Amino acid sequence: MKTLMRYDKTILAGLLLAAMACCSASAVAQDYPDPKERPERVVEGEAVPQDAYRSEVTPVVESVLFYIFGGALLLSAVGLCICRDVVRMATCLFFTLGSAAVLYLLLGAFFLGAIQLIVYAGGTLILLVFGVMLTNKSPWVRFDCKPAEMIAAAGVAIVLFFGLATMLTTTEWAQSTGEARSTTVAQFGKALLTTYLVPFEVASVMLLVVMIAAAYMARQE
Amino acid sequence: MAPEEVCDILKERFGAAVLDAKLDARRPYVVVDVARWHDIALFLRDDERLQFNMLECLSALDLLEDNKLAAVYDMFSVPVVIASASTVVGGSGCKSTPLLRHHMAVRVEVDRDKPRIPTVSDVWPAADWHEREAFDMMGIVFDNHPDMTRILCPDDWEGYPLRKDYEFPLEYHGIPATTEHTLTNPKH
């Protein structure tokens, strides 16, 4: 571990370069036609043709990227289990969320990936770290649980995983073999304001309630 | 107000507590009894005629030939004119005064072996650090001072540097404090 630590910059720079290379090769790529031919403004009721945003990702590239970022996701999730320091846990969570965002991009959900980054990584995580800073007595106070509890929890988790895995692998899912469908923001917005209007409004009301509730709970006595 | 008048007022009020008065000196001063000094200080500050609201300076003296230490208090009466009602008034207990503009010095002498003077840091907050400095440099202990610790020298410094019989230490925590000059001139 110490040897690893000494070459941290090299490793991190490698990761950085790998991330850049992956991004450059990744699914976010779209060729677009001449801007004159594109609709200048997305008018309601007018869907953007699907083939305007054609992903260039082939199954091979997708698989390679999946293994890289899926691996990163798992590593950071396991790191979250292992770490004892809360801020380190938050860092692990950050990498988990970031990798998940890349997976969303791979799956063709660009808007969702971007939202994941801005809301989760940029917002929720900062909030969590903020909470850690406000509530930590000092960076040197930790809460540990007993080894027996740890083992029991690990057992439960492993059993749960095997159950889930068996269930997942044995079920026959109705799958399409088709290419990834890219969803445009316009489609998303339209769906939110038509088909999913009620949940959308409920969610906005809930956000308002949450805002008031959070402000009330953390208010000045 | 002339120093003579101040001295008269003090003598009238405290009588024998005013031990001596050097009114013909270049800077006139009165010597007062250390036991009554705190009362005298309060009187100096609060009396309508005197109103010495500003303690300018506290100079500690080492009178080696008399085997005494002394503290000299220089006081001003500064006219305080509150410029606006929005100013926060209070805190130190000083009143606003008419234009007096006089100054005066009071000397308190104590025995060199038992140098204890009552503190006036409750009378003039300014005395706080001055008294700590006098303690640090001259070794006068001010009774009832809220924080009678060294102020300029480190807390573990030994001796009182401004005393006439002070011997400069040759080293401090392993740091040599001697030069050729100090070795040949031991008076430093």
Add this chain to the structure above:
Amino acid sequence: MATTVIETRPDVLIDFDKESQGDVRTEEMLINMGPQHPATHGVLRVVLRTDGELILESVPHIGYLHRCAEKIGENLQPYQFIPYTDRMDYLAGMNNNQAYAIAIEQLVGIEVPERALYIRMIFAELNRIASHLVAFGTYGLDMGAFTPFLYSFREREMILDLFESACGARLTYSYINVGGVHDDLPDKFLDVLLEYLDYFEPKVAEYNQLLSYNHIFVKRTANVGVISAADAVGWALTGPVLRGSGVNWDLRKSTPYEIYDRFEFDVPVGLPGGSEGVPQSVVVGDCWCRYMVRVLEMLQSCRIIRQAIKQMPDGPHLAGKLKNLKLPDDEIYVEIENPRGQLGFYVRGDGSTIPARVKARGPSFCNISILNHVGSGCLLADIPAIVGSIDIVMGEVDR
């Protein structure tokens, strides 16, 4: 069930028992601001007890620059001690020299020649401008504005050029000495000085535009670190700090020394918000008032210098010999108005040529002692504002 492991570290300064105030209870933290800190103007160390950004207590600790100048003064003849006074308030060496020189002159009874008095006064006022320029510039720096600092130093450099032309030194002058000044003025000095004043006076308006009335600057300084007049007098604050609290007390005017009674000048004091030239949010005795008093004093100093140039007599510049003055068996306490406040020298002679006791009353020493009284309850960012507005020079605090 669970165990709480506290890994203690030797320098953890958190007191777990103390109750803190505020809406969100965070832990109190002890922080050393200084002795190496960009905003403490030297080696001041302030121990802050904080709750988040709120300051609960700010205790100044001094002595990091202590050289026991008084002990040195008790081993040297007065003219030899003059260079050491430069090193006390190193931003106002001329004024320090002047204070000690006046003390010795009054103790020995030396009549100073007229021309020397005028030269002294010009240099003291010039040094006041130079010192206030540094205070102005570094105060901007404390507030995060870097540019005024260099403007003020540009103007200060010219004053230092003038000083250099007269005495050869730019910081520690030893120019004003017992019985007069060390050298007579160089040729055309007064012409250049007038030229400088013509150049400098409009600059003050520029400073006001750039910093004094800047909205952010006013927000940062107005109603921050308010010292009431009564407090200011009680803590024996002097100089711009006292005048910023609204007390009209300037030794040059109140008890004029040397030749200050021959000149016309005003004493700027802190005024409440809404007065002429004062932003609405200002309260008498806050940081802005202290700052503004300095800016206005620079203009008054210019006024004094202009009058002195007109009245400048001819004659000798030194009363006589400097060395081996017999100090009578008597004592003297002299105060003059330094840029930072009243610098006092207590000198006691015992018939020899070397004083038996020299005590310096540094204005910064007294002024900074109020820090804890003012600083408690303000925000962390206000501490540099308060320290900067009190304008200390650690060489003088620690002596």
Add this chain to the structure above:
Amino acid sequence: MTQMSVPWRPRGKVRYTGLSGLIAGFARAIYGMAAPVVRAFPGSILLGAIFTVILVGWAHFLLFEFADNHLIGADSNISAVRGFLGAELTLAEIENGLAVAGAPAPGVLQYAFYPIQFRIVRDLLSAGGILGFISVIPLYTIWWERKVAGRIQSRTGPMRVGGWHGWSQSMADGIKLINKEDFVPDHADGVLFRLAPYVAFVPAILAFFALPFGTYWVFRELDVALVFILAMLGIEVLGVILAGWASNNKWSVYGAMREACQMVSYEIPMGMALLIPVMAVGTLSMTEIGNVQGDGWTSWIVFRNPFTFAAAVVYYVAALASCKRAPFDLPESESELVSGFHTEYSGFRWSLFFFGEYAAMFVVSGLCVILFLGAWHSPLPMSLADRFLGDDLLSRAAKGLFFSGPLWFVLKCVWLLYVQIWIRWTLPRIRIDQVLYACIQYMLPLMMVILLGHTLYELLVPVHGIVWTFFNIALSVIGGAVMLFLVSIACYGYLNRVKLVGWLGVETLPGS
């Protein structure tokens, strides 16, 4: 006489580990080779470099546009993707495409164009271009900031390194920083301490990958570019917080806390301000938002109506806060928190923070330019270009130079960078509670009103109607006048730079 003993000794050899050692070695080797040449011909090297950059930039531009339009767009069948690297063309096809495009010697050029057709080749080329740009931008922004600061403060700024006005000062600084000791304070959280600069630096670079410099000048045309860039700017904050937390320094923790507080407060008005152009155009794609502003400066979104104008101002203020620039430089305010979150950082890691900060400055300026200030279009309307210029190579170059192109984008960004620098060296710093009040009590309600107002305006006021045109023209005139005024101030300051410095002749020492 006793010998003074020094109780401390300077640490012996400076350690280089990992990448910094490698870079230090390279830097030394390169500097050793280049230094004599640089010293010999400083000015001509700089001028040559500038010309080369411009030429390479234009060549790049023409190349990509050509490859996109003629080779891939015209001749090859896009949907036929062969292999996962992208479209493949034969040399014959390329020659055909070149001939169609009217190239003078297609037989010779085809080999030069062959690799361009591969997506990955173009990606690598542009990624290299972006990385190069990102490394040059901070270097020259820092140098320029120092020069501007110098001029503002009536001094000259760096003058030595490189000859002409110290133009290679930043590079020398960079070499120095890389050579500094690799240092992690005692009891710091080593992993997070090392990680934090990268968390702050990488997002700033990633933001460039979605930031269009021109219609074709974008690394990845993202449908959600705006959200992506905002997310990257948000993640940068996490690096700062981690750095402050991991440093084991109380001042650093203060810096981190302030950054968290500040971020929570400025992010909301900033995001809401960015929604205004999105609403006006109806897309999150930055390229599209940029392209609707091509009809002269009156078509810029900032002059569209009073609400967009106000939103642009709010955005710029919030952007200052997001870059931690004065007067919002609270996380690193040096007169209060020593250096804030990077108090314990030095050398390479410290320079990463700065690269990140200056890159972020450029990104927020770029966002402002694209969303409000007409993107890569010049104030002249494109219709003028269409009337007077044809479609041959020369006309295209002229079009790019005078009407629309990355040059204009960079120029506008640099202008906004200059304004940031100008503000920094003029204003004092705000206090943290004032920042929070300003953002939450003033800017947030203001933005809500603007958002509502803009919605109603777009709904109710007919486009190109009388009211619409009046506000559009009035704001355009006002904005243009303000811009001219600012430019003229800067020009005045530059032209009178000698006069601004006071000078006083004083005779020196008497008798000397």
Add this chain to the structure above:
Amino acid sequence: MFIVGLTHYLILAAVLFCCGVFVMMTKRNAIGILMGVELVLNSVNVNFVAFDRYRPGGGFDGQIAALFVIVLAAAEAAVAVAICMNVYKNLNTIDVDRGDALHG
């Protein structure tokens, strides 16, 4: 096996879910538990998006659902942090085992 399909994503999400459960069970710090919850929610999101991608037929219901999950998670985090602060205010710790005042 190398080319990814739906199962790969599902297995990944399952591991993520179990990690989240493990974190919730072992951490005593309230904010740590919150992080476990976030992990679980993310695994659910990965499932939603993966099903959405590999589901026969058009539409993007899965993505919409994931979007709502993200929104709810953010809201939940805000409330949870506020609760943590309240707990801290009252108990002076955020060790969840100390908050047993309602314990029978």
